[in-house]
Amino acid sequence: MQETTISPRIVEIRQNVLKKNDLLARDLRKRFQETGVYVVNLVSSPGAGKTTLLTELLSRLGKRHKAAALVGDLATENDAERLRQSGAKVRQIITGTVCHLEADMIERTLEGWDLNEIDFLFIENVGNLVCPASYDLGENQRVVLFSVTEGEDKPVKYPTIVNSADLAIITKIDLAEAVEFQRERFYEALNDVRSGIPVLEVSVRTGEGIDEWITRLEADREAFEKATGSL
Amino acid sequence: MHELSIAHSLVELAVEAAENSGIRRVQALYMKLGVLSGVVKEALEFSFDVVIEGTPLEGARLVIEDVPVKIFCPNCREARVLPEPFPMRCPLCGTKTGQVIEGREMELYALEGGEEDAGDDN
Ligand SMILES: [Zn+2]
Numbered sequence A: 001m002q003e004t005t006i007s008p009r010i011v012e013i014r015q016n017v018l019k020k021n022d023l024l025a026r027d028l029r030k031r032f033q034e035t036g037v038y039v040v041n042l043v044s045s046p047g048a049g050k051t052t053l054l055t056e057l058l059s060r061l062g063k064r065h066k067a068a069a070l071v072g073d074l075a076t077e078n079d080a081e082r083l084r085q086s087g088a089k090v091r092q093i094i095t096g097t098v099c100h101l102e103a104d105m106i107e108r109t110l111e112g113w114d115l116n117e118i119d120f121l122f123i124e125n126v127g128n129l130v131c132p133a134s135y136d137l138g139e140n141q142r143v144v145l146f147s148v149t150e151g152e153d154k155p156v157k158y159p160t161i162v163n164s165a166d167l168a169i170i171t172k173i174d175l176a177e178a179v180e181f182q183r184e185r186f187y188e189a190l191n192d193v194r195s196g197i198p199v200l201e202v203s204v205r206t207g208e209g210i211d212e213w214i215t216r217l218e219a220d221r222e223a224f225e226k227a228t229g230s231l
Numbered sequence B: 001m002h003e004l005s006i007a008h009s010l011v012e013l014a015v016e017a018a019e020n021s022g023i024r025r026v027q028a029l030y031m032k033l034g035v036l037s038g039v040v041k042e043a044l045e046f047s048f049d050v051v052i053e054g055t056p057l058e059g060a061r062l063v064i065e066d067v068p069v070k071i072f073c074p075n076c077r078e079a080r081v082l083p084e085p086f087p088m089r090c091p092l093c094g095t096k097t098g099q100v101i102e103g104r105e106m107e108l109y110a111l112e113g114g115e116e117d118a119g120d121d122n
Helices: A019-035 A050-061 A078-084 A103-109 A159-163 A183-193 A210-228 B003-020 B041-051
Strands: A006-016 A038-044 A067-073 A089-094 A120-124 A141-147 A167-171 A199-201 B025-034 B061-067 B070-073 B078-081 B100-102 B106-116
Touching (some): A006 A019, A006 B003, A019 A038, A019 A103, A038 A050, A038 A210, A050 A067, A050 A078, A050 A120, A050 A210, A067 A078, A067 A103, A078 A089, A159 A183, A199 A210, B003 B106, B041 B061
Parallel strands (some): A038 A120, A067 A120, A141 A167
Antiparallel strands (some): B070 B078, B070 B100
């Protein structure tokens, strides 16, 4: 046996660690574009009221468009059950111990769905403001939700997700007064990490802001259609 | 904690890159990690040590370079490095901006290792 010698050297690689996910997300985005699906990735902490809001949104949006949802959850089917009450197509992604959704989970879960039959696809990410930030799911826009009960400085505690978001939604706005929500402080914190981000204030209880969100989504989809000539 | 998933992706990428560049034994991985990457460095280091066990990378070091946030200031029309990730304001003129140029990286940028000389026994 000959003696083994190693001549050390450095090789430049320069590749994104999540390259595989990003390539898959790119393929997904292309597929969505070709079939005319506008995709929204929703992220929030647990308890921000994401499922309740999405159920209400889907019920209203479903009157004019074909909407569907994928919901990521650690273990249970409960959220999917609630979302199905809206009449939309819903599928659950059970992530087990994984605290975020990845592009391959989206791809697998879409199997068997005719994307041509969908106008809007909502992806309800796992309740977590840290981990989902790193994963592109092929979405057109990322929406970050905060509730008035979470405190005004929440955005600066999670700068990465806020900075990558296209829209911020403040939920449970009907409770703002009761919990002494300081609107200005919240907006200041939000703008400290994502200057100029559009904000919507909504309440499922009073219905405030929900039709406004729908109008916005329709406009976004239309603008996307014009830009890509795809839908 | 998603650092475990990221460590898995990192190892997978590094093994593939090592094969492609003819490195038989990886001694170190050099990585750039933006402060806005959403990754906790310590958690990634811990996960890395767990994940490399039993893989061709076993024993390799992970060297992480922190990348600060660099923004584009629309007022100065200049890229500027921020001392802290937020507030995202130009440190010179105070203009708020959301235009991040650097700081989100999660990049494997180099491998250190060796090619065993010809004639070895594999
Ligand atoms: Zn400036």
